[in-house]
Amino acid sequence: MTANVVSSALPLQAILVSALLPLVLVALGRVPNWREGASLLAGCLKLWLVVKMLPAVRDGQLLEYVLAEPVAGVPLVLRVDGMGLLFALVASSLWIVTTVYAIGYMRGAKEKSQTRFFVFFAFSLSATLGVAFSGNLLTLYVFYELLSMATYPLVTHHQDANARAGGRKYLTYLLATSVGFVLPAMIFCYVRSGGQMDFAAAGFMAGKVNSTEALVLLLMFTFGFAKAGVMPFHGWLPGAMVAPTPVSALLHAVAVVKVGVFCVLRVFTGVLGVDMLKEFDLGIVVSFIAGFTIIVSSLIALSQDNLKRRLAFSTVGQLSYIILGASMLSPLALKGAMAHIAMHAFGKITLFFCAGAIYVATGKKYISHMTGIGYRMPITMICFLIGTMSVMGLPPTGGLISKWHLLLGAPESGRWWLMLFLAGSTLLNGAYLLPIVYSAFFKSGNYFGPDSERGEPPPACFWPLCLTAVASIVLFFAPNLIFQLASLVV
């Protein structure tokens, strides 16, 4: 693997684009059109830089860039492999879409302090890409914490009591777990491995710990990366829904939570190593935790009336799919887990976009108020349906592909009954999402009905959600790239 490491500044450039963007944004803060134009331009530039890395990575090369060496033997290093690039691609392409959406949403909802919003949005993206490109555990942790800090002002954007409570919860959960669990676990790894922290194919901790220590480390990492929303450390996610919808859409359906599961995946593959976990038979512990989370979160989602909260609990469950896939420790399931990062991202962001579009167009937040809304905004709700299908894993959407792999992974790992979690949860997904669509089109409620005037949301909100919905379908037919990248793990 080390033979084809190529030094390249591309990963750094990709991160810097959005890290330096705030300077421009602050300078242009008074002219909204220019400011948002700059945001879009930066988004395209970033995507271009990420795509530029694609050929090299597909050839099996690793792009590396050393930033500094703050701890002896453990530099801050960026290293791009398939998995990281896959995540980066998803995040940076969705950033452009979300920026367009955010412009429509923020203007439509007349939010204040929009410059601050875009500034921290850009910072968050930098941190996300940093996590994706991290070459070792230390770098991963650094960017992970930066992401928590950068998203805090976004969560508390409204600056009212609600936002304050949500923000407090957000930081309490994320900081307490990362400082309380991840940091000591990471330093334990550092001490145990003799100062070596680069992600390695077999896991750099392989053979250096006994089974008890491995179990403790595994649990500390799994719970410690609380962004992954594993129960009982999921509470921040519904709380963070007080943020403006673009934030919920990109960060709390894609960037932040996916960073959490991405970190857990990295720990499974790069730190502890699949082989060692298999040897000690530790996957099963995490499987149960993840399975529990999937079922319970789906059940909670059933009872939520606030659309964004329902989607948030759905996200909690979907994240645990990925964790479950990783814990099966079979190559197929692992591939499925990584692919699910991408597939779920497109599906869930569509759903959030729809929720936000409904809010902008009609001011409605609660599902009970949305009965019959299909008459008012049919195309939006069709996109919502596509998103629902993708999340449930129905053809012809990308969600099916990844779920399929996850399902196949279960027997491969020798525990076919893990499929039950997935199957049960699919039914539950349908149970809490499909009624929304059904009642939107086939019932009439207090606010909307067959006689409602047709009116889609403003174009800047409308086109992004169509785009992501279409992308969900496209991914069903062309998942090759995703799987190719998913198989190129360090």
Add this chain to the structure above:
Amino acid sequence: MTLAQQAPALILLFPFFGALLTLLIGLYRRSWCWPATVAACAASALAAWSTVVQVAESSNALVTYRMAGWVPPVGIEFRVDALNAGVVFMIAMVSLLVAIFSRTVVINETAGKEHFFYTLFQMLIVGVLGIGLTGDAFNLYVFLEISSLSSYALIAMGRGRAAFSCFNYIMMGTIGASFYLLGVGYLYIKTGSLNMVDISRIMHEQDLFQTSTIHIGFLFILIGVWIKMAFFPLHRWLPNAYTFAPTATSALAAPIMTKVSIYVMIRYMYTVFDPNFVFGMGPRSDVVVWLAVIAMVVGSFYALAKRKLKMMLAYLVIAEVGYMVGGAWLANKTGLTGAIFHIMADGLMTAALFLSAGAIYYKRKSYNVTALKGMFQKMPFTMGAFALAALSMIGIPPTCGFFSKWYLISAGIEAGHYGFVGGLLFSSLVNAILFFRLLEYAYYGEVETPYVAAGKRGKKKGFREKSGRDEAPLSMLVPMWSASLGLVLLGFYSGEVIAFISRYVAEVQF
């Protein structure tokens, strides 16, 4: 001798002459005191940097300077190695920043006494720098007293409870310094020397480590230094003294005085005495580490309970002392490295925090935490610097607070002392709660009305609330942001700094 060779002495002589001249100038023209002080501190920082470079370039990481030209055990020697070069440079830098910062607060708080203030201010710097530089045990005592005396005066110049808390400080400070002096006497009676390296040599050659005199001497030096650094059971004097002192005093004393005492402790533990002697005494080191853990927990808790911003910060200083003492007593190289690095990191962090707290006080005339309400709108830059320093205190990468904690925690794991690791993490979390509560106040709180801008106090008639931004003057913002950005820079360059420190640590025989 070239100018560069004089650098170790110049670090100290600039503020020394600066102090004397400041008084003379100040007797005739008070407005010139501040420029003179800043110039002296800047020159001192430059000399400190030159010394650091010399130490880094010398083959054995050592630069010495013979005072009065006499050969060391006979005369006094300045001895700068990889351990104290960084500490001295940190002290010089922090002094410079605080000196720049002090322009408006000193005029405000000690009107008419600026020349006294600045003279004592520079003398305090001289004392602390001297403690860091000297290689002579008794000379260190003299410097200790210089720094203590000037800090007594600087603290007693404050308002409110300042005099009362200063008296307690004088009592404790005198006991501390006298215990140190006693300890040096015990070493002197057995070895006949006052030079630190020479004492160490004689103790090794004559194998004096078994004698009870040496044990008691070590113990008394340790207790004396602990009193000076406000280590856990001996910390009671510190919070009041730092809270009621004038802004510039606490901003100067809090970052450098406790840190330099920790340096002295490390110097005695590892250079004068032998780690084998220090840790070869059964459970002693374990007891100290547990005391350090209690210091962290208790300090953080008290900080959480206080309602005055400066009082909170003062208790955090106590907690941070626990970090460093614990690191130094974990008896492994990683812990020592972490402790030394944390001296520098914490000095800068404390400076940044106290500076921004000072700027807030300057504008709001209140240390109450509720005075922070809405400050993000009023003073966005000040609060930005405060937030950055707060992140470093919590230990969020890539600020230097994270990297020093990294070393301390890994030392705890290496030594198998999980109590220390737990205490550190616990204290970090308490810090997180504490600072995010403060930032919440600043971010969400409505500005307390009537909001009175500085300088307009008392004018009830024709009172007009100041709206919009009300930022601190540039002379405050520049040092504040330098300190805060320094935290990030120190974080990024921590690799180089650690490599530098490890030249000292590598020579320590565990």
Add this chain to the structure above:
Amino acid sequence: MDWLTMDLIVARFNYWVYIVLMMIGLYAMIAKNNYMKKLIGMAIFQTAIMLFYVSIGTKKGASIPILDHHGGEHGAGSAHIAGEAALKVGEAAAAFPEAAAAAGTTNPLPHVLMLTAIVVGVATLGVAMAVVQKINDQYGSIEEDEVLKRIKL
């Protein structure tokens, strides 16, 4: 018993005295309620340390550390030591010829050190007194409990 009285008490008499003095001073500093008494304790405490240091530098039968200016031979210091002790001293003198040459003059170093300590002590005392004056002016008392009561008000 003889060893106890002679070697431990008589031969180190100064040191015992200094410890007792120091304990008195320290006790006054910690336990006394009156600020001036605390300061007196501090003075005693510091004086005790000076006694300790000066005791280190004494030599039996030696003169003050000022040399005879006209280059005269200063007397051999060991003249006053007789009997068995003299024999021991003789051995020591052979082992440390430099010390033997210096035996007639008291060790000047502790004196120098204590000159510094005295100055420091005086300075501290002065500053402390100024602070006590300020406390008295602020609270109208120099009794610690009274002052504390007034602070709490």
Add this chain to the structure above:
Amino acid sequence: MKKVGLLTVLLTGALLMVGVFDFPAWGDPYSPANRYLSTHYVNQAEKETAVPNLVTAVLADYRSFDTMLETSVVFIAGLAIFAILRSIEGPLVQARKRTESREKRAEKRDAGGDGQDPDLIVQTTVRLLLPTIQLFAFYVVGHGHHSPGGGFQGGVILAAGLILVAMTFGLKNTLKQFSERRGLAFGSLGVLLFAGTGLLCALMGTQFLDYSVLEAVYPFTDEIMARSHSMLVVEIGVALTVMSMLYLIYANLASHGDMKKGL
């Protein structure tokens, strides 16, 4: 508090006593402290510095750096007392100010000095005594190389003379002769004289305070005598600082910092 204090004190005492068991016997000329470093001073100091008073030699040359700082300690103490007492606030201050203004009015009526006029006998005695005291002080400073004495001792005697004057003729009158500003300037200049000598050495190319290079400055000296002469210069600086600072400390403490009425 008393019990805690007693316990602490007993513990400290016990620890110190444990240390004493290993001490060398009192007065042993061959104890480690007496046989190592100090022998150099005793045997070599006169050869190296041409000063027979070993204490002065060590004080002002071998450990001159200590002494310079020690002088600045006095200097700091003087300033510190100024700084502390000049910011008194609180109810008692107001009360005192009120009585003072009342006194002032009374004073104007009497048109005398502060309070009672001192006794004629006392005044005359002080007049006679003062020159002697000052002359003795100069002797102590100047002859410190050869006999017990030096800058600190001489400075204290000078300050005692000034304080005596202040007590006899009233602080106000004395301050007219020797003002606060002059005192502060002298204090600073004294330390500057000491440190300046050191700096001169550094400027002339050796270490700070290494007097031997100053032979180029003094006429008819060699390196060793240059040390001896420099010590005198330095001691004068010390005396200057100690005198003015102790005098100011007295003036401040005696008058609660307002310099109006002494004891």
